[in-house]
Amino acid sequence: MSGDSSNTSVASIGVSSSRRRGGVINGIPKRCWCGEEILPLMSKSDYNPYRRYFRCAYAARKKLENDNHFFKWIDEALINERVQMKVEKELFDKVDEVLAEAKGSMKKTMLSAVVGCVVLVGVMKVFLKSW
Numbered sequence: 001m002s003g004d005s006s007n008t009s010v011a012s013i014g015v016s017s018s019r020r021r022g023g024v025i026n027g028i029p030k031r032c033w034c035g036e037e038i039l040p041l042m043s044k045s046d047y048n049p050y051r052r053y054f055r056c057a058y059a060a061r062k063k064l065e066n067d068n069h070f071f072k073w074i075d076e077a078l079i080n081e082r083v084q085m086k087v088e089k090e091l092f093d094k095v096d097e098v099l100a101e102a103k104g105s106m107k108k109t110m111l112s113a114v115v116g117c118v119v120l121v122g123v124m125k126v127f128l129k130s131w
């Protein structure tokens with residue numbers, strides 16, 4: 001499964017990126033385009049000793065190099081997470097704002113809707129982290 005299949009693989013990367021909406025967590029998809037799981041691994045190379053990365057399970061098993069299976073350094077992935085956390089902080093700031101407003105005008109329905117929303121986000125985050 002290597003060498004002359006570059007056209008096909010470009011096509012399948014295109015397909016998987018159009019499916020990103022559901023399965024991407026912190027920029028890391030759950031599966032490679034080939035259908036194998038993405039594994040968190042540790043580099044043993046001299047260039048990047050002990051640097052952690054995500055890798056397609058198939059490519060890791062076959063010890064593939066310069067292939068087009070999924071690969072991403074974890075520290076680079078964490079940058080995405082930091083951006084995500086910033087967005088979340090802004091979201092919570094906004095919720096505080098709405099809460100303060102709701103308290104003032106006694107809009108209890110709105111208050112419970114907002115609290116429910118925050119709880120939902122929290123539950124989803126825990127759920128997504130435990131994959």
Ligand SMILES: [Zn+2]
Pocket residue numbers: 032033034035036056057058059069070
């Ligand atoms: Zn793969």
